[in-house]
Amino acid sequence: MTRDTSSTTPEILRYTAFATRPEGGNPAGVVPDATGLSDGRMLAIAAELGYSETAFLTPGTGRGAYAVRYFSPLAEVPFCGHATVASAVALAARTGPGRFVFSTAVGEVPVEVAADADGVLRATLTSVEPKVEDVSEGDVAEALALLGWAAADLDPDLPPRVAYAGARHLVLAAATRDRLARLAYDFDGLAAYMTARDLLTLQLVWRESTHVFHVRDPFPVGGVVEDPATGTAAAAFGAYLRELGAVGAPAVLTLHQGEDLGRPGLLHVELREGDARVRVSGAAVPIR
Structure with missing residues (x-):
């Protein structure tokens, strides 16, 4: 039987994307394991954080594979670039730089993370067909x-x-x-x-x-x-x-x-x- 985790408090990370200092860029919430969270719980977490988006990740079966959903304080959005960058860097900070594949509502989005000469992690996402x-x-x-x-x-x-x-x-x-x-x-x-x-x-x-x-x-x-x-x-x-x-x-x-x-x-x-x-x-x- 699958355990209902919709009422539990998951780990929530806070990152800012497109900046090298916390006071710059765009803040995003990152939930690295949103397994079992209901839509309502994810929306509530995003609203409580108050960032323009929060990313909710569910680990997939392959290395670096995740299903990702994005919520603003008001609603789910199909895709979010800054939360994708924040999520990929947050994962790379734990597992090391490399390639991730995010399965989103709009399709698969590959993301490459590498460290620059100063050790700052930078992510490059490849968009879906524009x-x-x-x-x-x-x-x-x-x-x-x-x-x-x-x-x-x-x-x-x-x-x-x-x-x-x-x-x-x-x-x-x-x-x-x-x-x-x-x-x-x-x-x-x-x-x-x-x-x-x-x-x-x-x-x-x-x-x-x-x-x-x-x-x-x-x-x-x-x-x-x-x-x-x-x-x-x-x-x-x-x-x-x-x-x-x-x-x-x-x-x-x-x-x-x-x-x-x-x-x-x-x-x-x-x-x-x-x-x-x-x-x-x-x-x-x-x-x-």
């Missing part, structure tokens, strides 16, 4: 109104699109860094807008140079005003840039996120020639 879709002028206008942006605030060289690499994100490129820095929006209105269109975040970006970007991600559907570092959106954004022809493969992009929140994070996005999938890399460290 796709990029057009978005109607009406949908763009409504999103801009909810953000308090004007059409003139957009960069005409990076048009709005919906990009997917495990979750859907509306990409809106600001014409200036100042416009990106001034983020104040209709929380409930944007949450309803995004829910109706199956959007996980808005990927708001400003291009500093060809391969360097600053990004921000409102996340009201998860009960969070803003995600400090968003690996899933970073992968989708890499696919978006390639689809537009704004960058060519091979290329490595640098994304700065969290600076406006006081939690600076650094994400690297790799596009490989002949491979549609996108790789997102970053460090992770425990939160003491």
Whole structure:
């Protein structure tokens, strides 16, 4: 008979991803063994932690194989990049660097963990097959109104699109860094807008140079005003840039996120020639 563990308190780790210091990046909860936990218990744990996502891992039969589910404080989400990086690094801290395979709601996600010269563990996830879709002028206008942006605030060289690499994100490129820095929006209105269109975040970006970007991600559907570092959106954004022809493969992009929140994070996005999938890399460290 299988023991019901849904009411027990599992081991919960706290990591921040896409940073080398605990005060940077995006915090995530990691439950390394969620065997037997009910959906309600996982949601309750995620809500209690209050991070944008918590990852719940169930060990598989193969070495480095895990089934993973992700919960925000409000609901389960299909995939989360920063919690994937945090989980892989947390596992590698115990078993050593190497390869992990996470079975998620959107498919298998391989993750490689290696230690850099300073001993910091860094993870590289490989996204599921991405796709990029057009978005109607009406949908763009409504999103801009909810953000308090004007059409003139957009960069005409990076048009709005919906990009997917495990979750859907509306990409809106600001014409200036100042416009990106001034983020104040209709929380409930944007949450309803995004829910109706199956959007996980808005990927708001400003291009500093060809391969360097600053990004921000409102996340009201998860009960969070803003995600400090968003690996899933970073992968989708890499696919978006390639689809537009704004960058060519091979290329490595640098994304700065969290600076406006006081939690600076650094994400690297790799596009490989002949491979549609996108790789997102970053460090992770425990939160003491």
